[in-house]
Amino acid sequence: MIRIAQDLTSSSWAPVPQSYSHKRNADETLLTSWQRTGPDRFLIKAGWPGDHSFYTTGADGTDPLLFSETVRQCLPVLSHAAYDVPLGHHLLWETYDYSLAESPSAPRDITLHIDCTDISRRGTRAGAATAHIRALHGDSLIGTATTRFTIQTPAVYRRLRGEYADVAHALERRLPLPAPLPEQEAGRERPYDVVLSPTDIPGRHQLRVDTGHPVLFDHPVDHVPGILLLDAARQAAHAASRVRPVHPIGMTTRFFRYVEFDAPCWIETAVDPAHPDRLLVTAWQNDKECFTASVALAATQATPAANAPHTGRGAA
Structure with missing residues (x-):
């Protein structure tokens, strides 16, 4: 008991x-x-x-x-x-x-x-x-x-993670930090806090993982923290909205697998087919789905009701 x-x-x-x-x-x-x-x-x-x-x-x-x-x-x-x-x-x-x-x-x-x-x-x-x-x-x-x-337990975690459980080794293999999305698009005030990088594909960003960020990486870890993925969903939803700034008033999220440091992670945004008034943000790495978030948005200032979230493409 x-x-x-x-x-x-x-x-x-x-x-x-x-x-x-x-x-x-x-x-x-x-x-x-x-x-x-x-x-x-x-x-x-x-x-x-x-x-x-x-x-x-x-x-x-x-x-x-x-x-x-x-x-x-x-x-x-x-x-x-x-x-x-x-x-x-x-x-x-x-x-x-x-x-x-x-x-x-x-x-x-x-x-x-x-x-x-x-x-x-x-x-x-x-x-x-x-x-x-x-x-x-x-x-x-x-x-x-x-x-x-x-x-x-630590023993089970090491067995599941294998070589990825070694924090120092995981950090050594991290990718170079890509350029940030303009902070206004991400809904941030400083480039330092932007966790997305632009790509040539509408509705798609690369996850920007700055392991030196003092809040998101308060201590060394061997994979991308869940709170960073939540911020990526918020920033992606902000970037996809016609009206800015917006406020994510709700999320329904699922974590499927670890997001590692040694391969690009793609953040894709589309209208949620199950909830057309929401955005669906999905994280992919090595062609595998890692994380999803269905995001409900509200404008932080008065905006026409007809304005709705948009993206250039559906989820892959």
């Missing part, structure tokens, strides 16, 4: 150790404290920065990438604090869906209400779980998310 780290009758909050968020830089740790409210129910408090070099924290509403990074940090924190997962284990995203509520500005203090379901266990340790998350500022809903993730 899983060990319960806190007394269920206790209303006290336990601090979140920085190491539990899998962030080396303390300034990038967003979660502050947590408590258990049931066998698989939790509250986690987060503090969002008033200003940040990478995340948008101004008057345009909740930054979807800041929201997603907050959700992502909940997964290792709960794994280590509540489900007996030792440090050094690997967490892998399978699915991640989110929806943001309308928000005139991004708040600073967030409380995340989390229910974990479909938990598989290896002994006392969790091996996989689905997390259902509601993020609130006071009584105001900021957004919701549902994500499925799995947990692998």
